[in-house]
Amino acid sequence: HPRVLSRGLATAKAPSSLFAPLDTFGDRHIGPDDREVGYMLSKLGYDSMDAFVSDTVPEKIRSATNAVSNETIPALSESELLRRAKELGQANKSVKSYIGMGYHNAVVPPVILRNITESPAWYTPYTPYQPEIAQGRLESLVNFQTMVMSLTSMDIANASLLDEATAAAEGMVMAFTGTHGKKHTFFVDSGVAPQTVAVLRTRAKGFGIKLVIGDALKDLSDDTLRSDLCGVLVQYPDVNGAVKDFSDLADSVHSAGGLLVCATDLLALTMLKPPGEWGADIVLGNSARFGVPAGYGGPHAAFFAVTEKLKRKMPGRLIGRSRDAQGKPAYRLALQTREQHIRREKATSNICTSQALLANMAAMYAVYHGPLNLQRIAQKVHGLTHTIKSSVESFGYKAINSQFFDTLTLDVSGAAKDAEAVHAAALSAGINLRRIDEKHVGLTLDESVGAEDVVALINAFASAASKSPISLSDLTPPETLAIPDSLRRTSQFLPHPVFNTHHSETEMLRYIYHLQNKDLGLVHSMIPLGSCTMKLNSTSSMIPLTWPEFGSIHPFAPKDQVKGYLELISELESDLCKITGFAACSLQPNSGAAGEYAGLSVIKAYHESRGEGHRNICLIPVSAHGTNPASAVMAGLKVVPVKTHADGNLDLEDLRSKAETHKDNLAAFMITYPSTFGVFEHGVQDACKIIHDNGGQVYLDGANLNAQVGLTNPAICGGDVCHMNLHKTFAIPHGGGGPGVGPICVAEHLAPFLPSHPLIETGGDKAIEAVAAAPFGSASILTISWAYIKMLGGTGLSDASKVALLNANYMAHRLAGHYTLRYKNGKGRVAHELLIDLAEFDKVAGLKVMDFAKRLQDYGFHPPTCSWPISTCMLIEPTESETLEEIDRFCDAMIQIRKEAEDIITGKQPKDNNLLKNAPHPLSVITLSEEEWNRPYSRQTAAYPMPWLLERKFWPTVSRIDDAYGDTHLICDCPSVEETAEH
Amino acid sequence: HPRVLSRGLATAKAPSSLFAPLDTFGDRHIGPDDREVGYMLSKLGYDSMDAFVSDTVPEKIRSATNAVSNETIPALSESELLRRAKELGQANKSVKSYIGMGYHNAVVPPVILRNITESPAWYTPYTPYQPEIAQGRLESLVNFQTMVMSLTSMDIANASLLDEATAAAEGMVMAFTGTHGKKHTFFVDSGVAPQTVAVLRTRAKGFGIKLVIGDALKDLSDDTLRSDLCGVLVQYPDVNGAVKDFSDLADSVHSAGGLLVCATDLLALTMLKPPGEWGADIVLGNSARFGVPAGYGGPHAAFFAVTEKLKRKMPGRLIGRSRDAQGKPAYRLALQTREQHIRREKATSNICTSQALLANMAAMYAVYHGPLNLQRIAQKVHGLTHTIKSSVESFGYKAINSQFFDTLTLDVSGAAKDAEAVHAAALSAGINLRRIDEKHVGLTLDESVGAEDVVALINAFASAASKSPISLSDLTPPETLAIPDSLRRTSQFLPHPVFNTHHSETEMLRYIYHLQNKDLGLVHSMIPLGSCTMKLNSTSSMIPLTWPEFGSIHPFAPKDQVKGYLELISELESDLCKITGFAACSLQPNSGAAGEYAGLSVIKAYHESRGEGHRNICLIPVSAHGTNPASAVMAGLKVVPVKTHADGNLDLEDLRSKAETHKDNLAAFMITYPSTFGVFEHGVQDACKIIHDNGGQVYLDGANLNAQVGLTNPAICGGDVCHMNLHKTFAIPHGGGGPGVGPICVAEHLAPFLPSHPLIETGGDKAIEAVAAAPFGSASILTISWAYIKMLGGTGLSDASKVALLNANYMAHRLAGHYTLRYKNGKGRVAHELLIDLAEFDKVAGLKVMDFAKRLQDYGFHPPTCSWPISTCMLIEPTESETLEEIDRFCDAMIQIRKEAEDIITGKQPKDNNLLKNAPHPLSVITLSEEEWNRPYSRQTAAYPMPWLLERKFWPTVSRIDDAYGDTHLICDCPSVEETAEH
Numbered sequence A, B: 001h002p003r004v005l006s007r008g009l010a011t012a013k014a015p016s017s018l019f020a021p022l023d024t025f026g027d028r029h030i031g032p033d034d035r036e037v038g039y040m041l042s043k044l045g046y047d048s049m050d051a052f053v054s055d056t057v058p059e060k061i062r063s064a065t066n067a068v069s070n071e072t073i074p075a076l077s078e079s080e081l082l083r084r085a086k087e088l089g090q091a092n093k094s095v096k097s098y099i100g101m102g103y104h105n106a107v108v109p110p111v112i113l114r115n116i117t118e119s120p121a122w123y124t125p126y127t128p129y130q131p132e133i134a135q136g137r138l139e140s141l142v143n144f145q146t147m148v149m150s151l152t153s154m155d156i157a158n159a160s161l162l163d164e165a166t167a168a169a170e171g172m173v174m175a176f177t178g179t180h181g182k183k184h185t186f187f188v189d190s191g192v193a194p195q196t197v198a199v200l201r202t203r204a205k206g207f208g209i210k211l212v213i214g215d216a217l218k219d220l221s222d223d224t225l226r227s228d229l230c231g232v233l234v235q236y237p238d239v240n241g242a243v244k245d246f247s248d249l250a251d252s253v254h255s256a257g258g259l260l261v262c263a264t265d266l267l268a269l270t271m272l273k274p275p276g277e278w279g280a281d282i283v284l285g286n287s288a289r290f291g292v293p294a295g296y297g298g299p300h301a302a303f304f305a306v307t308e309k310l311k312r313k314m315p316g317r318l319i320g321r322s323r324d325a326q327g328k329p330a331y332r333l334a335l336q337t338r339e340q341h342i343r344r345e346k347a348t349s350n351i352c353t354s355q356a357l358l359a360n361m362a363a364m365y366a367v368y369h370g371p372l373n374l375q376r377i378a379q380k381v382h383g384l385t386h387t388i389k390s391s392v393e394s395f396g397y398k399a400i401n402s403q404f405f406d407t408l409t410l411d412v413s414g415a416a417k418d419a420e421a422v423h424a425a426a427l428s429a430g431i432n433l434r435r436i437d438e439k440h441v442g443l444t445l446d447e448s449v450g451a452e453d454v455v456a457l458i459n460a461f462a463s464a465a466s467k468s469p470i471s472l473s474d475l476t477p478p479e480t481l482a483i484p485d486s487l488r489r490t491s492q493f494l495p496h497p498v499f500n501t502h503h504s505e506t507e508m509l510r511y512i513y514h515l516q517n518k519d520l521g522l523v524h525s526m527i528p529l530g531s532c533t534m535k536l537n538s539t540s541s542m543i544p545l546t547w548p549e550f551g552s553i554h555p556f557a558p559k560d561q562v563k564g565y566l567e568l569i570s571e572l573e574s575d576l577c578k579i580t581g582f583a584a585c586s587l588q589p590n591s592g593a594a595g596e597y598a599g600l601s602v603i604k605a606y607h608e609s610r611g612e613g614h615r616n617i618c619l620i621p622v623s624a625h626g627t628n629p630a631s632a633v634m635a636g637l638k639v640v641p642v643k644t645h646a647d648g649n650l651d652l653e654d655l656r657s658k659a660e661t662h663k664d665n666l667a668a669f670m671i672t673y674p675s676t677f678g679v680f681e682h683g684v685q686d687a688c689k690i691i692h693d694n695g696g697q698v699y700l701d702g703a704n705l706n707a708q709v710g711l712t713n714p715a716i717c718g719g720d721v722c723h724m725n726l727h728k729t730f731a732i733p734h735g736g737g738g739p740g741v742g743p744i745c746v747a748e749h750l751a752p753f754l755p756s757h758p759l760i761e762t763g764g765d766k767a768i769e770a771v772a773a774a775p776f777g778s779a780s781i782l783t784i785s786w787a788y789i790k791m792l793g794g795t796g797l798s799d800a801s802k803v804a805l806l807n808a809n810y811m812a813h814r815l816a817g818h819y820t821l822r823y824k825n826g827k828g829r830v831a832h833e834l835l836i837d838l839a840e841f842d843k844v845a846g847l848k849v850m851d852f853a854k855r856l857q858d859y860g861f862h863p864p865t866c867s868w869p870i871s872t873c874m875l876i877e878p879t880e881s882e883t884l885e886e887i888d889r890f891c892d893a894m895i896q897i898r899k900e901a902e903d904i905i906t907g908k909q910p911k912d913n914n915l916l917k918n919a920p921h922p923l924s925v926i927t928l929s930e931e932e933w934n935r936p937y938s939r940q941t942a943a944y945p946m947p948w949l950l951e952r953k954f955w956p957t958v959s960r961i962d963d964a965y966g967d968t969h970l971i972c973d974c975p976s977v978e979e980t981a982e983h
C-alpha cells in the first residue's frame, strides 16, 4: 500500500522546465498522487489510466482529446491566478453607489468576515441533512429565521431563498396555488423593483398567472379584477423610496380572497411598523444589507416569512426545533416531506440549494449588533437621508416623497439642466446615482455612508445646480422623522437572548467557534455525498471573493465601470462552453434548480418562436432528481415519466413509445448524465436522437458533470441545453446549504433565448425575461469557479474527472463482497459515484439506511446521500480531492459497520438496542453513569470502533433526532428569554 | 444580575452625533457593557468608576486627564482605521526586492495564510505551558524542531528564537560560557551579514567578549588568538553568496577548544551538505523563507540547533515528547528548569517570548511541500540564479564567486559606469538590488521569482550595460550546478511521515484543523494568565498585517520606498511616548525581554557617556520577573536583590540601604509597576527618588502597563526607561508563544542612546549598536498595535485600563471567602490582576497549585499563571475584554473546585485519587470501561462539574503529563517512519 511507504520523494509531478511555476494547482487539488493512482489502477486490473477510462466512459461519446486541453484552457499557477484576479479586480472602477433598488454597500463586521465568510469551517459543510453533526449551522439558521420573524412580525420564516425577485415569484405562486387554480390575476404595485417584476413575468408564464401592474392603492377596486384576484405584491418602502400605509389594502385583498405579499427591507423594519402588524400574509426581501457585500448582484440570502396558516405551504428549507433520542432539544430540517424528491411533479417550487452561508452571515450580523445597534444604524441612515433631502431641496431639487426611509427620488427640473447633468456631476465625484428618467434621479443611503460621503454627495448636487459647495458644519441633523406616526414601529424586536449577548468581539468570536465546532465539514473528513461533489474549495480560489474590488460593486453599475467583472464573466462563459461543447452560456440562475427552470424556459421559448408553443410534454426518467419534474411544472410543462430497466439504464423502448405518443406535443426530455444511479449509459445518444426525431429538445441535468469534464460533454451526448452546478463540479463551496450557481449552456439554436435583464443588457436577441434579480446572478462567487478552471487548466480538469472516476471505482472495488453494488456498466465500472443497496439488512434485521448513516457519524464521517435516488440505497461520491488514505479509511469504516450489522443479523446483538440503532453516540451518551449505560456494548466500541478514531474523532453533539416529533411540534425560532431562563 | 435581564436595548454607548461613525471599537473591545460595569462597581461598593479608580491607583501618580485623551489620540472607527491603513499601505512602493541578506520574498501557501496566519485559533493561544490543552501547537513546534534538525543534520533544535542576529548572539554566548569565562575571543567571518555583526558587537559588550572580524579561512592561525578563542561564526552560504568548505575550519576550531557556529539557510541546505555533516556545533538562521513574508523585517522565526553534548545549555524553548498519566505519548515544554524565573541572575539568556506562530508557519510550509517540493524550489532558485549569472556575464559583469546557491555579487566595472548606474536601471524596472559599494551590486533570488522576473532583471543589467534586451526564449537552463560535488547534499532529509503525507490542500487543511482543535485559545474562553494580558486581538487590527502592502517589503529597502511604514512607525512611537510620558521610542526589540536588555544597555551607554562607565550595579526586587536579572547580566550589570515586605510592597529601607551601599557603582533599578504581585505600590516615586539620589537610573518593566494607560504612566512613577510588551497591553496576539514586540520608551536624556542599525538610519545620535537584525524589529505586526491604539483613541485606552482594574477587583471580590487573596492595597483594592495563595491546601491535603490548575482545564478554562511570582500562588488577570458573564463563569468554576478540595480535606474523597489529582480528564479517561474506571466519582462529575459544560466544553486531549520523565528521556523530534509503523 503506497501510504505505508514514505511518499516523500515521489509525489508531485516534475515541472516542465526551469522556467515553469512550481505552485501548480493540480497536484494540490487532486488527492491521490501518481503512486496512489497507480496502486488503485492495479487493484482494478488496469495498467494505465487510459485503459481504465476506456472501460468506464463509452467510446462513442468520448470527446476529442484537444477539446479541453492546456491549449484551449491554459493552466495558471496559484500565484499567477491571484495576480490575474487582482488585475481584473482593479479593472473594476471603485465608484460609490447610491443606486439602491435592493442592493446596498454592506459593512461586514470584520469578525464575521474573517471567521464565517473566509472560514472553511463555515463554507465547506453541506446542507444540514445530517442534523446530529450540524447543530451549529442549524442554530445559526434558526437565528436567521427568528430574526426575520421578529423584524417582519410574521409567524414563521424559512432559512433563505435565492434572491428577492425569485422569493417574490414564490410568493406569487403560493397566492395562486392557494386558490387551487381558480383565480389567475396577481396584481403588482408599480412601486415594486423592475428586476422583481421581470422575474415575476417570467415565472407567471409557466403557471398561467395573469400579471397586472398598477397602483395598488388606486387600481384595485375593479370588480372583474377583484373576482379573479389571487394576490397583490407591494414593496415597503417602495423602489422610489415611498413609505405607504397598506393596512386598508390588506383588508381589501383579504376580502377579495387573495393574499397580500409584501417585499420589504429588514433595516427599515427596525423603524417601520412591520408588515405582520398591518395584515401582510407573505413577507419577503433581501437580507444582504445585514453584512453581505453587494458583490455585483450576489449571492445574498432572500428571506421569506408567512402567517401561521400558510406555514406548511412555504417553499424552501425550514429549520425546526425537535428533540433527540435522549429527549434533549435539537435542531433539524423540518417538513422535509415537502422536498421535491418526494413531491416531484406535484411540487410548486423547485428550490433546493439556497443561501445558507449568506443567511448565516446576516443572522450573525444581527447577533453581533443586537436590536439597539440595528436601530441606531437605521436611525443614522434615515437621518442622513433626511439631511440630504433638506440640503438638495435648498438647491431647488424636489423629493417626490415626503415619507421615506433611506431612498429619495428627486425631480431635478427645478435645479439642474436634466438628470444627465446630475449624473455627470455625481460621476465626476466618484458617485453612482440611480438612473430613472430625464427628469428624475434616485439615491439610496446605507450603513457605509459617513459624514464625508454625505458632503460629497450633496456637493455633486450643488455642482449640477451651480450652487456653491457646502461643508459638514453647514449641516444640521433633522429634528423629525420622515415617517408618519402611524407607520412607526412601536413593537419590540429581537428580545431573544442570542441577540442580546454576543456584542463584544470576543464573545462573538467564541459564539462563532462554539457553533462551528459542532459541525462536520471538509475540514474534518470526506463528505462522500453522491450527486453533490464535495470537493476541495481551495483557498486560492476563495481569496478574491472577499476583495473589495469584487465585493463593493452594485449589480446595476454601468458596464464601463465593471470591465474586470465582465472580462471574468466572459472568460468563464467561454470556458464553460468549451467544457460542455455548447455555444452560449447564461450565468444568471442562482442554483442548479434555477438553471433547470431557465433551461426549460429557453426550450419553451424556442418552440414558441417556431410556432410550436403548444409543445408542453416533458419526459423525465423516474430516477431523476426531484427538482427536474418540479422545474418542468414551473416552466409550464406536463411531466411524463420514463421507466428505467432493472439494470438501471433508461428503458429506451419506453422512451421511444412515449416520445412517439406525445410527438405532436413533445417539448423536452430531461436526463441526468451519468445517470443518478452513477453509471454512464451507453444509450444516451440514442435516447437523445429519439427525442429530436420527435420534435423535442434535450435538457441535460449537469449535476454529474464532474464525471465528464474533458472526457465527454453534454453536446456530444446529444443535449441541447444543460445546467451546471458550479457549487459541485466547479468547486464553489456548498456553504452549508448554499450559495450555488446554476448557469446554463445551450446549443447555437437556443442561444437567442438566453435570459435578459431589465436593467443591464444580457442574454440573446429573443431573450426570455429574467430568471433572477441580478443580471449575472450570484456574480461574486463566479470568481471561485473561474479561478478553479483557470488553475487546473484543460489537462488538469480532465485529470480531475479521471481521478474522480478512479476513486469511485476503487471504492466500489473495496466495498464489493461487503455490500451490494446496485449498478455498474458492462465492464463492471461505475461512474464518479456508486449506489449501494442496503435493502437486505432491513429484511433480515430491521436495519434501515438511516441506521448505517447514523453509525457512520460515530466513525467521524458524513454519511453519503441516503435513500436517494432509491429509498433503500446510499449514493457515494468521493470526488478527486480525496486521497487513497481517506478513501480507505471510509471503506474500513463501512466494512466495520457491516461487521457490526452481522452481529445483529446473527443475534449476537439485540435488534432494538445495538450500535446501529443507537447511533450516533454523542458525549452525553458516552458519559452516562454505569446505571444508565444499559447497552450490550462498551463505551469504547460505541465511540472508538476503529483505532484511528482515538486520534481523530469528530463528535456528534446530539443523539438521533426525532423527525416526527419535530414536524408535529413545529417550532422554528430560537429560545426566548423565558425559555432560556427556565433552562 | 445584568445578564439575566435581556441586555438588548441598553448596551452600546449612544453615538455623539448623527454624523459620528457607529462602528466604534471601544464597545466591541471592552467586554462589560455599561450595565455590567455599574453592577460590578455596586458589588464593590462604589457608585462611580472614578471613585473606584481613586481607591485603586494612588492619587499622587495619577496623570493629567488630558494626557491620553481623544484630543491627544483621536479615535478612528473600525472602517476608518481600515481605510487609513490602506492609505498607509499604498504609500509603500511595490518594488521587487533582490536585496537578500537574509530576507526573501516568501510565497505563503494560501492554505497556511488563511488557516494559520489569519486564524484566531492559531494566533490567540498562549505559550503552551499547559500542554494538556496545547497538543496541537506542541506537535507543530516539534515539526519545526524536526525540520531544523533534519535540514541542518544537528542533534537537537529549539522551538525558535527572535531573529538570526540574536540567535547568532546566543550562539556566541554559548561558546563563551562553555569556556567558563576563560576564553574571550569570538571570531566572526567577514561573510557574516552586517546586521548580525552589529548585534554581536552589542551583545559581546555585556559579556566582555572580544570580537574579531576577519577571514575565517585565513586569519585563524595566529596562536595568541587561538589560545583565547571560544568560538567562530561563519555564514553558509555567506552574505555575498559564496559557498565555502568549512570542514577543515571546524577541525581547527575544535582543536583550539572552541565551538564552530554556523549561520545558514534552510532552503540552501536541501542542496548543500549540511553543517552537521561537516562539524558545526551550533547552527542557526532565519526560517522565514519557508512561507513567512519579509514584512519589513519580521516577525520571523530564527532556528537554533546544536549537537547532543550542548543540548542542555541551548537557549530558548524546547518541546519534548513525554508521556501522560495513562502512559500515552504527549508533547510538552521540556527542560523548563532552564527558564529565567528559576536561573535568574545565573541565566545567560533572557529569551522568553519567541516566534511560535512563525515557527508554525514555517513548519507547516515544510509539511505542505515535503522534501521533494522543497528540493524543487531550491533547484529552481539555484537554476535561475545560475541562468542570470551567465546572462549578465555575457554583458561584461563578473560574479565574484563561482560557487553559490541563490546570491550573486557582481563586479559591474566591466559593463556599466558604476554600481549606481545599475541600481538606477534596476529601480526604473521596479527592482531593488543590494547596495554594496561603487563597484559591486548584489542580488538574491527566491521562490517568488518567475521567468518574467528573471527576464526583467537581466534586462535591467542589459540596460545599464547598454546592451539590447533579451527575451525568455534566449535563456537556456544551466547544465551544471554551481555547487562543487564535495559540498552537495547527499543525505536524505525530512523522511518523517508528517512531511510526506499532507501534500494535497484538503489533507493539509484537515491536518491544520486536527491540530488546532486540540488547543485552547481565546476563541474558546478566558485565558486569565497573570502578567500576560490575554485580551482581544481584534480582526480589524489583524487585517492589514496580511496585506501585501505591508508583507512584501524588504527591511533594507530605501526609506523613500517605505513612506507608509515610516509614517505608521512614527505615529506609533509618538502614541507610545504619550502613553508612557517619555520622550523617545525604539521599536527594535522583538520581545519584552529584548526590550529590557535594550533599555539597560541604553542606561549603561548613558553612564558611559558621562564618564561613569564603572556603574554596574542593578537593584532588582526579589519579586521581579526572571527576565529582569537575566537581562541585567547580559547588559554587563551585577544584580543585587531588594527585599519586599510581608504585605507585598517593596522594602524601601532595604532599597535605600542597598542604593546607598552601592551608590558609587549604582547603574540601575528595575521595577515592575503595578508590581508582579498585582498591586499599585504607593511608594513607587519614593523608590525612584532613592535611586536617582544615588546616581542610578530607573528601568520600569512595562509588562503590567495595561493597568496604567491614561491613569498614570512610567514617567510619572519616576522611571527613566520602560519597555512595553505590545503583545500584552497593545493587543498583538500571543501567537501560541510569540511573536512579540518589546519597544522601549525613554526620557529625554536617554534618547540619544536608542539603538541604531548598520543599514538603515535609526536611533539616537549617540546610539548603541543594534539589538535586533531589523531596523524596526518585527515591523509588520506594529500594524496591530498601531490599529489598536488608533481605534480605541485616548479615551478608549484609559477606559480599557479602568475596566481591566474593575474586572480584576470584581474577581477578587467574588473569590474572597473561598481563597486567600495574597496582597491588596490599603483600600482593599488589587490592580489589574490578583494573586491567590493555595499554600494552605498543600498543608492540609497535599493539594498543589498544579492540581487546581489542571482541574480548571476540566472546566474549560486555561489556568492562570501558576507558581509565579510565588510558588504557592496563582496570578489571575482577566483583562478588560472579558464580560461579566465570563468572569462569573470562571469564578463559579474556582468556587466549585474549592468545594471539591473541601471534600478532599474532610476526607470525603481520598487524597491520592480525586478530581484534582487526577485532573485533567481527557476523553480517553472518560471512556474507560467500567472495570478500568476505578475512581470514587462519576464520569459526569469529572467531565461536567458545572451545567454549562454540557453545552460548552473544551476537552484536554491527554492526561496530566509526566514532566520528569520527559526531561530524563529527552526526545525533541517527531515520530519517524519506523515509530509510526509500530504505532
Ligand SMILES: Cc1ncc(COP(=O)(O)O)c(C=O)c1O
Binding pocket: A351, A352, A353, A531, A532, A591, A592, A593, A594, A625, A627, A628, A672, A676, A701, A703, A704, A725, A740, A742
Ligand atoms: C441531479 C441533480 N439535479 C439537480 C439538483 C439541484 O441543484 P441545486 O441544489 O443547485 O438547485 C441536484 C442537487 O443536488 C442534483 O443532484
Ligand SMILES: Cc1ncc(COP(=O)(O)O)c(C=O)c1O
Binding pocket: B351, B352, B353, B531, B532, B591, B592, B593, B594, B625, B627, B628, B672, B676, B701, B703, B704, B725, B740, B742
Ligand atoms: C513582568 C514581566 N517582565 C518581562 C516579561 C518578558 O516579556 P517577553 O516574554 O515579551 O520577553 C514578562 C513576560 O511574561 C513579564 O511578565
Ligand SMILES: O=C([O-])O
Binding pocket: A352, A353, A531, A532
Ligand atoms: O437536494 C439534493 O441535494 O439532492
